[in-house]
Amino acid sequence: xxxxxxxxxxxxxxxxxxxxxxxxxxxxxxxxxxxxxxxxxxxxxxxxxxxxxxxxxxxxxxxxxxxxxxxxxxxxxxxxxxxxxxxxxxxxxxxxxxxxxxxxxxxxxxxxxxxxxxxxxxxxxxxxxxxxxxxxxxxxxxxxxxxxxxxxxxxxxxxxxxxxxxxxxxxxxxxxxxxxxxxxxxxxxxxx
Numbered sequence: 520x521x522x523x524x525x526x527x528x529x530x531x532x533x534x535x536x537x538x539x540x541x542x543x544x545x546x547x548x549x550x551x552x553x554x555x556x557x558x559x560x561x562x563x564x565x566x567x568x569x570x571x572x573x574x575x576x577x578x579x580x581x582x583x584x585x586x587x588x589x590x591x592x593x594x595x596x597x598x599x600x601x602x603x604x605x606x607x608x609x610x611x612x613x614x615x616x617x618x619x620x621x622x623x624x625x626x627x628x629x630x631x632x633x634x635x636x637x638x639x640x641x642x643x644x645x646x647x648x649x650x651x652x653x654x655x656x657x658x659x660x661x662x663x664x665x666x667x668x669x670x671x672x673x674x675x676x677x678x679x680x681x682x683x684x685x686x687x688x689x690x691x692x693x694x695x696x697x698x699x700x701x702x703x704x705x706x707x708x709x710x711x
């Protein structure tokens with residue numbers, strides 16, 4: 520299955536199973552890129568959020584005019600922070616943002632439960648590494664990419680270059696089929 524991409528400097532389409540690393544200096548422009556990725560050529564999508572709560576993800580989707588009926592959200596923060604949670608068919612929770620097994624299991628369940636063109640956005644690997652450690656974050660990404668390949672889905676994974684050493688960024692880079700580099704000035708380069 521082929522998926523269209525609407526991100527500057529990227530190929531027009533990528534095959535199912537493609538993992539894309541979004542390297543960025545700050546979170547400013549990432550919401551726009553993330554939502555363009557999610558609303559293009561998609562039947563269902565999952566947003567894994569280690570940076571914001573489900574309520575904030577919904578606000579982002581609404582602001583950027585993304586069809587929420589296609590959305591599932593995995594909120595990794597609310598339970599640990601003691602926020603009230605409203606369970607629904609499309610909002611899921613894990614106990615804590617370092618619950619790597621729980622996150623991977625939720626990705627697998629989402630991909631098993633939906634048909635058609637499926638996308639996963641992971642916002643952000645940097646936050647997962649903060650909570651669970653860089654080795655656990657690398658392992659989680661590897662496991663999620665394996666699920667994308669098995670289910671013919673694609674994924675966009677956010678990583679802040681400023682936080683990690685060059686060697687760690689290179690380890691993450693090596694896991695992906697494509698790397699999109701967002702500069703401070705908003706310009707984009709990509710390597711696939």
